[in-house]
Amino acid sequence: MYAAHAHDQAHGDHAHSPGGIMRWITTTNHKDIGTLYLWFSFTMLMVGGVLAIGIRAELFQPGLQFWRPEFFNELTTMHGLIMVFGAIMPAFVGFANWQIPMMIGAPDMAFARMNNWSFWLLPPAACLLVGSFFVPGGATAAGWTLYAPLSTQMGPGMDLAIFALHIMGASSIMGAINIITTILNMRAPGMDLMKMPLFVWTWLITAYLLIAVMPVLAGAVTMVLTDRHFGTNFFNAAGGGDPVLFQHIFWFFGHPEVYIMILPAFGIISQVIPAFARKPLFGYASMVYALASIAILSFIVWAHHMFTVGMPAAGQLFFMFATMLIAVPTGVKVFNWIATMWKGSMTFEAPMLFACGFIFVFSMGGFTGLMLAIPPVDIQVQDTYYVVAHFHYVLVAGSLFAIFAGAYFWIPKWTGHMYDETLGKWHFWLSLIFFNITFFPMHFLGLAGMPRRIPDYALQFADFNMVASFGGFGFGLTQLIFLAAVIKCIRGGEKAPDKPWEGADTLEWTLPSPPPYHSFETPPVVK
């Protein structure tokens, strides 16, 4: 598809930045910033994971074992906020930074200095979030959704969370502007929009979603802030406001946010599967159209998170139908991935294993989502562990597995070394097994009525909770295998060829491994 790009490696590999720590603080290079994003998100994954282990330790047995109930709520809240805003989103921005310029034949991102600023806003935001545990009253315990009136009543930890969200939102918007500008203006000659790799397409659409909804979140939390400190009553019923308004605003952000966290995952899977099936992606056009469809539909389904809040039957039906429609383009994507594999010459290295695991487990999360879209069912299982199971199937087995697939897929390009395939396979199989041990029993717990965000539970839930906690500890420890695989790969190993994957055909594989400092100084020719 692409003409070979003869790059003079010696010429390209000249960095102008200072060495040591200042290299990372002052860098404007897309690869350095991508690396920073990825390490940041892995760090936050570990922090959020420690909180999750705290949750599962408490739930290992009925009764209160370790934590005060208030602190348990802090754990669940901060686990959600840190995983969503600190781990998953920055990880995909890291992939975007590394990959988009290389995949479209550009030398770097469009706004290199803003790129630096986007990243360096994140560590202060993370410090605010983590630091909020140590202020009087502790971290916010309102749930990651920060519903009023809980969020208007919390201690100063809530203010820190609000400021952290403001900062992370600003970072996301700047990142999105950068990505859109890079994709629209810096593609290699001949690469029209319809020849872009699907990962780039997913990020183009995700970036628009980010710009559309991050200001909505910022508006919602700012209103909470002014309700808390400046005498407004947006969400205070006693003052003429409406706490349900917060839920509407939050979920108008929150549902597209779900797609912000899954569309780039779709993009990664759409790169990995063709490479290991050694076939072009089946139905590229349909994939692009399905992406657009999912993005549009994501704006008209938000109230399916609010069926139990009280809404007319007409409202319930509207949001049920609209939500179920999303199954159509999502089904198109799953069909296309499987059709890509059909009669392909498949091999199952770690990226492909994670991609197959993604399809299998993400589809289960999609089906439970469909069930939750039906109001009579949702009213039964609202705020139970069924919902917790659903969104972990989508976000862990969906987003996180795709992140691992992408990491193993591109790490030979990034580091110049092949990763340890044995470690990768162990990482995959243990992750898949422990993931299901952790979250599959939660379906049963939820159907049996166990409420989420409660540190104690009735005796009949004990066995499944013990199983889930066991799985959770295993899943957490398994991620250390990933850390070991990455560190081993960075430190050395078998030299990676320019194109370690036989079926990969995008532009980054025409560059040396590791690629030169400025990816494409001379734009490649795309036929």
Next chain:
Amino acid sequence: MGEAQKPGRATPLQVARAVFWSFFGVRKRAAYEKDAVSLTPLQVIVAGVIGAVILVLSLVTLVYFITS
């Protein structure tokens, strides 16, 4: 791959058709490649907004008939 027709501006019907299929998430390759050379971003955005409004209105109508 090699389409010979010159990239003229798409007719409103062609834009509507492209947006309809995008809502469904499926498109024939030939039609897609024709879209790629003839649709402008402005056309797609305007048609997409109109399409979203039509979708919402048709769902509201459907719901109205079910609940009435």
